[in-house]
Amino acid sequence: MDQDRRNQWLRGVLDLCVLALLADRESYGYELAQSLESAGIGHIQGGTLYPVLLRLQKTGLVTTRWQDGGSGPARKYYRLTPEGEAALSRDGQDWQTFAGIVTALVGAGGPQHREGVPS
C-alpha cells in the first residue's frame, strides 16, 4: 500500500482505532501498538501513537493509571471514560457512514464497471 496515503488515512482515524481497542479493556502503549499491528493497521511508531494518547487524555476521553512494570519501568494504562465511550459510538458511526459512501463510490468507479466505456 502507498505509505503516504496510508499515513494520511491513519491521521484521521488512529484516535478512533485506539478508542475502539480500549472499549473492551484497559491497555498500555506498546500493547496498543501491537494490537493495531495485529489488526492489520501496520506498524505504528511510538512517535505517532503517544501524541494521540496524550490528546485523548487531555480531552478527557481516556484516563490513565501507572502500574509497576515488574522488571522494567512503570507502565501507563489507558482506559475509556464515559465521554470516551460516547465519542467512540458517535464518531464510530460517522466513520462507518463515511467509509460506506467512499466504498460505494470507489466500487462504482471500479474496473468491472468500466467495461464498454468507449475509449
Place this chain on the structure above:
Amino acid sequence: MTDEAWLSALAAELRRRGVGEEPGRAALADAASHLHDSGEDPWSAFGPPERYADAVAESLRVAVGHSSSPGPLRLKATGIRKRYGRREVLRGVDLTVHAGQIAAIVGANGSGKSTLLRICAGLASPDAGRVTIHGSVSYCPQEVSRTAVLRPDEHYMLIGAGAGLSRPAARRTGRAWASRLGWNDPDPALARHLSGGTRQKLNLVMSALTEPDVLLLDEPYQGFDRGTYVSFWDELWRLRDAGTAIVVVTHLLNQLDRVDHVLDLTEAAA
C-alpha cells in the same frame, strides 16, 4: 545515542518548550516504558528528540473545553479609518473580539497593522470609526521597554502596583511568567543590559502581569528563539482558554489555523 541519552535530550527539549514538570515526566516515562517493551531504537520509534518534543507539546496544548460559543464581547472596532498625509492606511476596518478568542491582524508592511492596534489601545485617534472596549486593556508595543534603569523585578512591582498587586505578588507573578517564556534566572541586570530577546520577554510579561480582559500584542516575539516562540503561543492559548480576549499583530502565518479570527489588512492598503 543510547536510550538514556535520547531520553535526557527529550527531557531538555520538553523543558525548552515549557512543557510542565508533570506532563513532561509522564511523557518521558511513557517513552521509556515503550522503549523497554518494544526493544526498539528511540530514533526509529520516536525520531529526533526535538521533533518528538514538538509533537508532545502540540498534543498537550489541545484546548480543553474551548467552546465555539464565544464569551462576552470585549472589543468592538467599527469603520476605523486612518490617513497619513495623502495615504489612507485604514479604510473602514471592523474587528470584533469576544472573551476567550484570539484575533490575528496580518498584512504587508505599511498596511496599518500597528496603527490599528494603537487605535484599539486608545493611543492613536482614528479619523473615523469607533472602538469600544469592555473591561481592562493592556498593550504590548513592538519597541522594547526603555525603562532602562530598572531591574526586571522592579518593572513587575511598578506595573503591579498600578493594578493593586502587592510587591511580592507582582514579583512572583512576573517571575512565573518569565520562566514560562524560558527566562529562568531572575536576572538582576538593569533592563538596558538585557539582550533584545530578553527585553522583549520583559515587555510581554509586563503586559500580561495584570491579567487584563483585553490583551493587545504587536509582534511581541522579536528576538525569540524557536523554543521561546513556541512557549509564547502556548501562553496565548492558555490565556485565551482562561477567557482573555487577545489581538495579536503578526507577520508569521504558521499559527493562523489556531486563532479564532484573521484580519488581513493587505487589501486595505492596496
